Amino acid sequence: MTDQFPASGFGRLVDPHVHTELLRSTVRLSRLVFGAAAASIFLHDPGRDALVFEAASGRGEDRIIGVRIPSDHGVAGWVFQTGQTMALNDLGNDTRFDRSTAEATGYVPEAIVAAPLILDEPIGVLEVLDAAPARFDDLTAMDILTALADHLAASMSLLQAARTVQRAIDGQPHREPWIRLEQTLSRTQAGESPAVRQFVDALDNLIAARHGDVG
Amino acid sequence: MEAEGHGVTPLKAPAYASEGRPVARSAIAAPYPLTREWAFGDGSGAGVRVCILDSGVDATHPDVGGPLAAYQVAEADGSGGYTVVPDADGDVAGHGTACASIVRALAPACEMTSVRVLGGALRGRGDALIAALEWALDEGFDIVNMSLSTRHPDFRDAIRDLSDRAYFGGTTIVAAANNRPVASYPWRFPAVISVGSHATQDGEHIEVNPAPPVEFFALGINVLAAQPGNRRVRLSGNSFAAPHVTGMCARILNRHPGFGAPQLKAVLAGIANNLT
Known part of the structure; x- marks a missing residue:
């Protein structure tokens, strides 16, 4: 999340x-x-x-x-x-x-x-x-x-x-996509809409799977 | 404070500007009413040595008048520290000249010295302020007026130590309080006399605050004060309340030369206008 x-x-x-x-x-x-x-x-x-x-x-x-x-x-x-x-x-x-x-x-x-x-x-x-x-x-x-x-x-x-x-984050390039993503989401009008939540949940699962840490 | 929601003001809520609260005479450490005649003597402040730590003073202004010794804080050669040296620049900013004229209005014959600690690169240099205060204590001034404060935690202990040294050494520091509940120095230290503002248009009107940390209120609203270039303006702020108390303390010390900060606080409370 x-x-x-x-x-x-x-x-x-x-x-x-x-x-x-x-x-x-x-x-x-x-x-x-x-x-x-x-x-x-x-x-x-x-x-x-x-x-x-x-x-x-x-x-x-x-x-x-x-x-x-x-x-x-x-x-x-x-x-x-x-x-x-x-x-x-x-x-x-x-x-x-x-x-x-x-x-x-x-x-x-x-x-x-x-x-x-x-x-x-x-x-x-x-x-x-x-x-x-x-x-x-x-x-x-x-x-x-x-x-x-x-x-x-x-x-x-x-x-x-x-x-x-x-x-501090500038010194950690792997964080940068997350910031961009957050900025993009913050510009949407969707706010707490189910679409945003589902997208983030899916992304979360994808990342977890790539790290071999599926919950 | 839930009581505030019901329109009840807790009695001990700190007051940072005068709310006109009365103080019972029985709460003051004086067995009988003090008269201003006894407190102030001839009202001239003659023989009392006052030091203004500020932006400098324009000694040529008629409202400042009289001889004035002028110094400034300067960086000491090579050591990285600060020293106090004679100053020929006067007051380029105007704040110190306003404060000096207010002191002079109340204590026309006091001996006045200015140490420039504000202006340009000196701002925010807590160590410059400390050097100036230390110098003032070494010089043995009777009163030091500080219409300024710092919030920098690095200098808190040093300024508190100097405030304590002044308290026991017979130099009274009169400091402008901040008009917000923040920790800044030296006004928050009990060894100094802290001053906030009232709006009663009388330079000799003083109130003792029943709800410190601000201890006294003096005229700080719409104060007629001098500016460099033979000008005058109307100013408001605790910066201009503190010099009224400095002037009153100079009067008291003219009449009672041995008094230090504790006695001056007691006398100021004893002659306060809000006693009932």
Whole structure:
């Protein structure tokens, strides 16, 4: 049975589209919850010590994916550096806060709430820009965004674990057909249909027979 | 906690931000009400040495004001370790300047020193943070403000040892709590004073938390704070609650120079605004 195979189910987990969709749906959800002009996710690029926009929803979303900002600048930088959730309301200074982000995105927010994405240490930041006024007070806003960030981080840790397993399996070529098979089955609409079950059972018996281990 | 399903909040459920819970005066180790006059003296914090471990401080900002000794952590030549050296770069990030301005607002005459431990390559370097904290203890500061924490398990024991050393050595560490139930340091250690946020718009308003690990709540919501370049912003977060307690501790130490962390905790609880 497929549930005896240790890699069962993770064809989907190592699928890069799942990762992208997880980030996209989180920024969309964050923007909607806060009624915000925009929401974005930065992930840290250790090689360049920069925060990179990985997903965005709302104002400027089409132009900022892949843009880098210094890892210690702006509210995103503070949150990344300290591991603390924070909010900022700009007071209309002549020199706007977070200029590096503004220059990168062409969008200058007046209010930001940002929460760290933490695995062992911060790996990135979830941020909402210009939330709907008076929808939440800052304390509530920070609690909600922290919860969304923790939810995302927990999901990302599973993806990371799946990729670790994938790397281990990459070194074992005989596993590779099983992964491909699982991926193929995961794309079918059949789900738990008898046809899939019969196919897998037959395959299971075939393999067992080839190993001289017919049960 | 099944009781939550019935709309009953267990009394001892930890609170990570102020829920406005009252605390009975009989629960505080003070035989009679403490007055702020007795606790704070003239309120200047004069003569008290405060160290800000953060992203650096812009000493030219009028809200920070006054002389400020600036240091940074740097890699020691060849040894792979870290050392603390004078810093001329100020604060490129802004977080430390905000914290310093909050301390200064409450304790305008305290002596302030900045050690830059955040920014660029220093982030996440637990050993850099340890080097800075060790240096601060060697220097014998009265208070160390840490509006930051680390979750890295490799550095937990070393930071706990330094927190204990500070507790017994007369240096009080004031640390921003995390607003989630995670194990990060140093705020979780009982040797330090851990601070979460309330939203009452009064920088001198302090609450003692009946449900730790967060021990006190100070103003951490919509705080007016300085930024490099002679700017000001409104900030929210426990990072900005901790400096309020640092400022209050500086006031107390000006009036009561011999107090360490245990006495400061007792005095802060004794003057808390949520006592009934």
